[in-house]
Structures are given as structure tokens and as C-alpha cells.
Amino acid sequence: MSALFAQWIAPARRRAFADTLALALPPLSALAIIGWRCGGPMIAIWLTTVPLAVTFIIARRRAARFDRRWLIRSLDTRYPELEDSSALLFADDAPLSPLESLQRRRIAARLDRGAPQELIPAWSTRPILILGLLAVALIAAALLWPRPGEGPPALAPSREGLPARPGIPRLVAQNLRIIPPAYTGLPVRDSAALDARAPQGARLEWTLRFDPQAAAPRLLMLGGQPLALRQDGANWIASRTLDAAFLYRVDPAAGRGPTPPLHRVDAIADAPPQVKALTDSLTLVTPGQRNWSPAFAAIDDYGVAANARLRVTLAIGEGENVTFSEREIPVGGSGPPRNRRFAPRLDFASFGFAAGGDMVVQLIVRDNRSPSPQAVRGPSLILRWPSPKQPESSGLTGMVNTTLPAYFRSQRQIIIDIEKLLKQKRGLAPDRYLARSAAIGGDQQILRGRYSQFLGGENEGAPALPTADGEAHGDDDGHDHGGPPVAAPSVFGEKEDVLAEFGHPHDESPASSLDPETRAILKQAVDEMWQSERELRTGHPDAALPYAYRALRFIKAVQQATRIFLSRVGPELPPIDASRRMTGKRDGLASRLLPVAPVASADGPAADAWRALGDGPQAIRGPIALDALDRWVRANAARLPDPLALSGAIDAVRRDPACATCRVKLRALLWTAMERPAGRLARRRPADAVGMRYLDAIGGAP
Template sequence: MSATALTRPWTAPARKRAFLNAIAIGVPLALGAAAVTWRLAGVGAAIATLTVGLALSLLIALRLAARFDQDWLIRTLDARRPDMEDSAALLFADNATLGPLQRLQQARLTARIDADTPDRLAPEWQRRSIALTAIAALIIVALALLWPRPGQGPPTLAPASEGVAAAPGIPRLVAQNLRILPPAYTGLPVRDSQSLDARVPHGSRLEWTLRFDPQASVPRLLMLGSQPLALRRDGEDWIASRTADAAFLYRVDPAAGRGPTPPLHRIDAIADAVPQVKAISPKASLTLVTRGQRSWSPTFTATDDYGVAASARLRITLAIGEGENVTFTEREIAVTGSGPARDRRFTPRLDFGTLGFGPGSDMVVQLIVRDNRSPAPQEARSPSLILRWPSAQQPEGSGLEGMVNTVLPAYFRSQRQVIIDAEALLKQKSRLSADRYLARSASIGTDQQILRGRYSQFLGGEESAQPQLPTADADAETHHDGDGHDHGPPRQPAPGFGVAEDVLADYGHPHDDSAASSLDPETRAILKNAVDEMWQSEVHLRQGHPDLALPFAYRALRFIKEVQQATRIFLSRVGPELPPIDPSRRMTGKREGAASRTLAVAPVERGDGPAAAAWRALGDGPGAIRGPIALDALDRWVRSEAARLPDPLALSGALDAVRRDPDCTPCRAKLRGLLWTAMERPSARPARRVAPNANGTRYLRAIEGAAP
């Protein structure tokens, strides 16, 4: 019989018993702790506590069980079994190391060992501990489940502190409780206020529980400025309830007006704040599309005092198109926020392809969030973020600056520029290589071509047509692309020459569709001549003969000057339409209908009359009234002007205090102080200067050199 074969059956019952003992103690404890946690911190925490508690119990139980090993067995056999003769260790000793006598003894023990069962060696059930723990756990669980929650069950009344002297036979408030049940959406717990003054969320339900001594018959809650609230008897106590829709002042009237007047209490209704939305990224309101960007993810955060609805709407406005041909599309998509309810983060991903967003378009996004107020959620909008995809063709520009009046000077300057460039090239001819000279000349020719194209627009788009070759140059060599020699680097029309001056194309547009029709036939003829000369100039420039081109260029310039003097181009404006000036009346000296006029002006309505009057009456200066003051006018004024006043409720309260006790100096001072905050600041009429006396007048006149 090997040692292990012997150990296992002999220790197993003890181990099992120890394990079960520990588990029987640990599990109730874990359950108790879980119940307490559930009460304090909710289900999640309770489950966690239970898991941890059970795991801990298991661990401890296993460790305790592990103590029952071979050494324990030897000790216990030696102690419990006299027939083991204090040599139980021999049972587990290695045969090889034993002497003959030891072997003999071992054999005897092996024979005897089964005389008793291993169960007898197991430790006792720890009945007391198990029972105590179970009872304690039961109590804890019961307490955790049944302990009264605040706001549930009958409230505990707090002693009243009305500061009213007791009068025999007249009921008096002795104990009070104000239970505040905030609206469910706020997620705030029900709470009991021991004071009768409270600041409560708007829409909360208020439940008063009051006790009077001696017992009152018809106690009421007197609301300042509205109907009194009757109290309902409930055993010893009196109960009333009301919803806090607005701030109000009230007093507990235990004895229907008999006895001293108790002080006012104030309930402030804190309105639910509108959610705040901020754009986190991008910071700037205008962002440009980066190269290769396929989607856009602006980030917004929304905060609210009670919570922001998880789903918000994103309003996307797409402005697609250029110039006046812009189409707007507007759509709203739903976005879901992440993060805690009070501070949500919205990161919509806007895919350009899905939205149809392309070059030359603007995308304007605005997030619209709602809070969780019920019944009517409040809505807030974020600032608009604009994503712009600039078009490749259109230069950046905005507004109407430099409208149209520099159109012709700009063209004029351009022809002048061609001449200047050509002359400069002629001067440098000796220093330049032939190729370079030709290239420069051709480049000026390109400029000339662009300019010619622009003027051709006014002639009805003849730029694309081959100009008629003037007879003088009929034999001139014509050029085509690919005819074997270089025309210089082709110019892209967009950047560079003439673009900055091209105000007409940018900001104006001709009077009607055809540019040519804005000109009279005479001007058209001159302009045509100019374009013809430009053509000649261009031909020579492209051939590398700026000297030959110059006369034509000069002639073109002269024609353009004539055009400029001859005519105006009428352009319709983009922007405000002013009434046309009647030229027939200008500078004629006739002024029918233009006459002196009286411009009436009426002063604004102002009014803090009752407040100012009461303020004067409450003071100690002129106009003071030391006895009772008629405050009805002020009371009416406070009610009607409540929206303008910073704290109408406090004013009403102070007013009530003064009315009740006209001789109460601190009450009067308090009301006067509050009235100061409720007065307008009139636009000052300057106080008069004190007139100088006779001597002063004489002095003032004398220093002016006048006769005294």
C-alpha cells in the first residue's frame, strides 16, 4: 500500500468537511455584502460584489481544506488512535529506509489501520458559526431590502422654526416636512427637505406634511398672489401637494388668520437649461477640403444639466454649383452620440460620394440636439460649420468690391502692356540668342492673342473664327499647331496675364446674353478695327518680329482708346438695386417736391413710477413717509412688470413684510434695497449749474472785456 493511496482516502472526508464549513460561512457573508451594495450602488455593483465574495469564499475554503495533508493525518492518527502507538508516520515511510523492527511495526499498523473509518477523523461541523453567520446575513439582507428609502413611506417631520410666538388656543406649526419629487426625466432622487424653503427643479411635485399644536381645524397654505392651497388631514398630520411650475412665496396659515402672521417661505423653480452644443473640431467655421479627402467628420459636444438625447439631427446644406447657378439642397440625417448623457459627443461621418459633394461646392452642417425634458424637449443648434471644396477654375473672391467701373481701363492697360513688352524685347535683342528671342516674342504674341480674344467677345465671339487677313498681310505666313516650329509655351488662360483685370467675368455680366449687343454699331466697328490690328500684331509677334508688330499694336491701342471714349458698357449689377436716378431732374435747379420736412420723434415709454415713489417714501429724505405706506400700486406694478425685474419674488416678499409691519425698520431697508435693483436708470437730465451771484457775474463779464 503506497503512501498516497493511504493519504487520499484518509484525508478526503476531513478536507470535504473543512471546505463545506468555510463555504457555509462565506456564502451568507457574500450575499449580505451584495445586498448592501445593491442598495447603495445598484445591481451592477451588487453582482460584482457577489462574484468577488463567492470567489473569495471559495479561495479561503480551498486553502483551509488544503491544510488537511499527510502531516495532519499522521498527527491526528497518533493523537486519536492509541492502536497506532505514536508511530503513524511509519505508514507513510519509504520501505527501503526502514529497519527490520520498523518494518515489523509498519506491518502491524497497516493491519490495524482499517479498524476505524476515515470519517471519524473529519473536523466537526461548525454549527454555531454557520448559524450565526446565516442569521447575520439574513438580517443584513432584510435591512438592505427594507430600510426606508428617502422619499418613500411616511416622512420624518422636522421641528418647525417659524419664529412665531405661541398663543394659547391658537394652532401653531410644530413640525414640518417638504417632500420634493423631481420630474422623472431629471433622474434626481426624491428628497425630503426639513426647511419649507427650497430650490427645486421646474415641474417637481411638492408634498408638504405639517403638524400643528393644538390640532388645527382648517389650516391652509397661503400663496402670495394666488389661490390658497387647502391642507388635507392625514391622521395627526396635514398634507398638501402642488407642482412647482414657477417660483412662488407662501406661508403656512394654521389658524385661518387668527394669531400672529407666520413668515413667508420661498420655493424657487430651477428651469431646465437648454442644452449647449459646441463644435470641437474643426475649430474654424470654414474649412477647405484637403487633397484626397473623401469624407468629413466634424465633432460636436452637447452638454445639458439633466441629459442630452442620444440621437440628434444633423442638418446638411449643400451648395453645389458656381456663380449664379448654385443649387441648394438641404437634408437632415440622424446621428447618434456617445458618452455620458450629460456630456455627449457626436461625430457624424459625412461621405462625399453619398452626399454628392464635389468641387466647387460648399457643405454646411449644423447639429440639432434635444435634451430629455418631457413633455417638450428643448432644442439647441450648434454653430454652422462650412466645408468648402474650391473649384479649380474660379479664383477665390467674395463681395462686390471693385464692381465694374475699371473694366475698360484694365483692357487698355493690357494692350499697353503688350507694347511695353515688345519694346523691351527689341532693346534686349542684341543680348539674346535667336531661339530665346523668338520664344519671348512668341510669348508676347500669346498675350496679344488672349487680349484679342477678350475684345472679340464684344464682337460676338469671333475669337474662335479665323480673322480675315488684312490685305496688306495677305501673303503672310500662317501658322498652325504642328506646323513644324515652336509657338512658345502655350499659355493657360487661367493664371497670369489679364486675369486680375478680368473683373467683368468675375463680378459683372453683360447687359444681355450677347456681349456684342451692349455696344452700338459705331463702337463695334472701331472695336473690330482694333481686333484686326491686334491680329496683325499677334502674327508678327509669333513670327519673332516684334519690330514689325509694334505699329499694329500701337494702332490697336489707339482704336481701343477711341472705343473707351466713345461708349460705355452697361452692366447689370449683382447686389442691391437702387432706384434709378432721374437724369432729367439732375442739376436743373427745379425742386418740386423737395421741401423742408419735419421729422417727428417720440420719446420711448419709460415707467418705474410706483417703484421710485415707494423708494422715496421708504427713505428718510424728502418725500419720506414714516407711517404706513400705501403699497398697492407697487404691488400691482411688481406683478405686471415681473418679466423686467431681476427678482420679483424677493420684492413681493419684502413688500409683504413691510405691509404686515410698517414700523419694522430692517424690513423697510430691505425693501428699499430691493427697489433699487428694480428701478430704471433714467437718461440723465443734466442738473442745472448754480447761477453766479452778482459779483460772480460781474467778474465773468469783466474777464471777457465787457462792461460790468
């Protein structure tokens, strides 16, 4: 009877589910349109996701109400011929008596004449219609309601501060609308002030109103072409694209009234994206590793493109048989646009990466600037797969393996490695912990050997190579050992030959250049290194740390000491010409004073204007020739800290030469704009009382 139950119950459940969705569709649509209108597509999605999930839950619960009890009650009410016995049709569990079985067969035959569609509940027509009308009203209001920055702007009172003159138009209301480029994702905004900061490439729209009405107002660009305004009813409108920062003023009366103040609009340049590596710069392949996922983070002020390029460079081979290959693959990022994360999965088999090779990856990202997006290359990450071949015991490979750690490890680095190992102790296996401690001990041994060389004969020598000779040879062992060794011929210019032939060497070892006190300190440092090495070799880095710190202190003391003795050589003066003594002849003598050459400077106009604006004898109280200074500012705008402020100060002095405040401001800006002079020698301090007595005693008092 389960099939009969599903046949009669399914249409009613589908109707209840659809009816619930029909009731929720108008409010959800209105909510989505309002969210999209106010905040964009992402806000609309966020506003409708949760209500839509709640709607599905409610719809399933409403459909679940149409169960067996409801079906039995509805069948008995709808069909009187079932004689209130429809419950017998769905009694699968309990055994039936012969009379109940007979009644069941009778009503089953009668039920076949009915249809399940007769039990479907009616639609909620009236609520759906009311909700639909409300949703249409809300959607129309949302579409007709202007967004921020749309429609005619609300003008703010003017802040020019100019006095009113009869018949002269003046600015009474103003608004500056800033429309950023679409790629920035910034909203349109209105500014009540005429000074603003906006992204480079934004669209600027001025809406101005004058009283009395102006005839041909203009926007005068300082150092550029004026911008004409067009009339729109009682307002005047102008627009331009913000390519670079500029200064301007609103001129409503073509120069007939007082000079309006300057306004400034700064352009915010789009910064290039920044790429940061989240993986170590050098990684070694672990046993069993078959892929690698280098991680990068890319940030940008307006967003990074979702797709980037990964440059993969492979170096396969050893020695002289190294082959290089380079390719770029597309990678996708995750996360918000302003802070994306790139972690591509690189399969070794697809790249042909094998043992003995290096894989170098570099991420190339672009921002969303349009047009001409900015591309930036991130840092390079290296994956190294060590070769299974063991290094040879001699030759260049053995020398490099022994020498490199000595150059790349210092006592401070050893201390850092020990502290890092102690922090990672809990997460390391005992054998791994002991191996890393022993490796740091090997670095300590190499560093101890370097410093032991300065103690003369106490450095550890390399063991002799095994040979077939089992016994040592002597002078009377019966073999011919040849004659006495012949000295190699001297080579002109060799420092050893020069010292042996003309000098008297005293040094027997590098330690001879150390004074006894410094030598003793160095000996203590080597002893502490030995103790540190012993503890590291035995797997006790915590016990080695105090010895490593003491060794570092001794090394610093040695570095600050006077360690090397140099022979003192007197000055080699030219011989005295005795024939000219006591003759009084001054032929051929010249002054030893060097001529003083003027320092060439590119700040000539700025320096002249600075002196002219001051209080000294070169100051000018009247009008100053500012054309040369203006040209100097334009020519040196790239290196000046704020060329627009300097241009505005020049314009203020040009408009009102008698303005003392304007002159002081221009002089202060010129001082910050000029190049700093080179440092001079400090004057000798005047002699104090003791110095004066000394000068009197030698007869050199001034």
C-alpha cells in the same frame, strides 16, 4: 492516456467550480440589493463587478487543484484492487519495463469497472446554508430600511419665532420634502426649513404639527389661492407641484393669531442643452480621404439623450449648376449623460459627396426633460472638397481668388498665422512647412499691395496678357491708328464730371491725401512688410516675425495720425435784411427755446411709492395705498430683478405700516426695480479765479 485523465478529472473540476459559485452567490446578491437600494442600478453594478471577477478567479484556482497527483492519490485510496499502481496509467513520458506494462494492463481492466462520479467532492452544504441565511437577512433589512425621503419624515423644530398665546394654535414642528422629477436623477431630500430651492416640476410635500391642535390650517399663497392641509394623525400634510416660484405663509389659526412670516420657494428652470463643436468650422478634404467624422460635445444640467439627429446638407456642383439636398440621420453618443460626445462617421460614397461640393452638418440634440424635451441645434460644420479644375486666368473667378485674401487677412492675422506655424513646426514635414510659410507670404504680399496704393504709383500692377503683337506701334509705323480719342459725353451727376467742370482738383493719387509725416510712416510699414514677405517666401517664418510686428506698429501709428485733408467750408448764413435794421420792430420774432416735454415712464406707481416712503415733503408716515404698486409689480414681473422679494416687502409694509425697517427695505427694492433715467448734460463748472478775472475784464461777471 490524456483522454482517460480528462474523463476522470472533469467531473471533480466542475463540482469545485460550481461549489465556489454557490458559496459566493448569497454575498453577491446581498451586495447587489444593498447597492441598488442605496444608489440605484449603476451603484449595484459597480459593487458587484469586482467581487464577481474575484469569484471566478478563485473558482478556477480551486478547480485547478484537482490535477494528476490528486487523481492518482484518490484512485489508490478509493480502489484497493489497483494495488497502488494507478500512477502507471498516466505515465506517458517514461518508458515502462515489461513487468510495469503487464501491471498497467491489469489495473486498466479493473479501472473500467469504476465510475468518475465516485471521485466528485461533496457540496459545501453547511457554509452555503449559513451564507444564504445571512444574505436573506441582509436583503430583507435593505428592502425594509427606508430610503432617504421614504417613510414618515423626521420633523424639525419650527423657526417661525411667533409668541405663544393661549388657545391659538402655532406651528411647532415642520418638514418640507422635495421630490424632483424622475428625469433629473436627483434624490428625494427633506428640508428642515420651509424656504427651499427645487427643480421646476418637483413635488413639494409639507408635514406640519401644531400645538394646540389646529382646526383648519392652510398655506396662504401670496397672490394665489390658499392650499388646504389634510390631517394624518397628529400631523398635517399638504402637497403641490412646483411650477413657478412663490411666496407663502403657514396660517394655523385662520388669521386669529399673529401674522406668520413669509417663506419662499424658488423654481430652478431646466436649462437647454449646449452643443459645442470639437472640429474646425471649415475643413478641406485631403487626398485619399473617403469619410469624415465631425465631433460635437453636448452638455446639460440633467443629461442629454443618448440618441441625436445629424442634419446633413450637400451642395454639389459649380457655378449655376449647384444642387442642394438635405437629410437627417440618427447618431448615437458616448460618455456620461451630462457630457456626451457625438462623432458620427460619414461615408462619402453613401451620401454621393464628390469633388467640387460642400457638406454642411448640424447636430440636433434633446435633453431628458419629461414631458416636452428641449431640442437645440449645434453650430454648423463645413467640409469642402475643392474642385480639381484650375481657376481661369480672367473673369469673376480670378477676381474673387485675388480679392478675398486681401479682405480676410490683416497684419495682425498674419502674425497669428506665423506664430501658429512656428508652434506646429515639429509636427510638419519640411515641404509642408515651406508651403504653408509661402502661403502666408502670399497673404503678406496682397496686404503690402493694398497699403502701397496709398504711396502713389508704387503698387504692383498685374502683368499684361500675352498677344500676337510682337512689336510696339508708333505714330509713323505706316499703320492707320485712327483719329484722336473722343472724350465720352459727360453724365449729369457724375462726381468726376462735377469736379472737372466746377472744381480745381489737386490730388494726383490717393497718396496726395496724406501728410508727409504720415506718408513716411506708411512707407516704413510697407518696407517691413516687404522684409516679412521675403523671409516667408524663403521658408523662414521665425525671421519674418520681427518684421511683421514692426509693420503692425507702423500701421497703428498711421491709423492714429491725421491722414486726410478736407477743405474747410464756412457756414452759409442767411443774408441780412437791411430794411429792418435800427427800426425796433419785433414783428414775426418768436422764442428760440424748445418746449420741455415730460418723459413718459411706466414706473409711475413705483416712483410715487418711492417718494412716499422717503424723508422728503411727499413722504407719508401712515398707511400707503399699495394696491396700485402690487398691480405694477405683477404687470412688470418679467423685467424686474426679483419680483418675489418686492412682493414680500410690499406685504410686510401692508401688514405693519409703522415698521420703519420694512419701509426702508421696500424703498431700496423699488429703487433697484425702477428704470434708470437717461443721462443728462453735466452742469458747467463755476469759474475759477482766472475765469472771474476774464469775466470782469469783458464785463460779463455774474
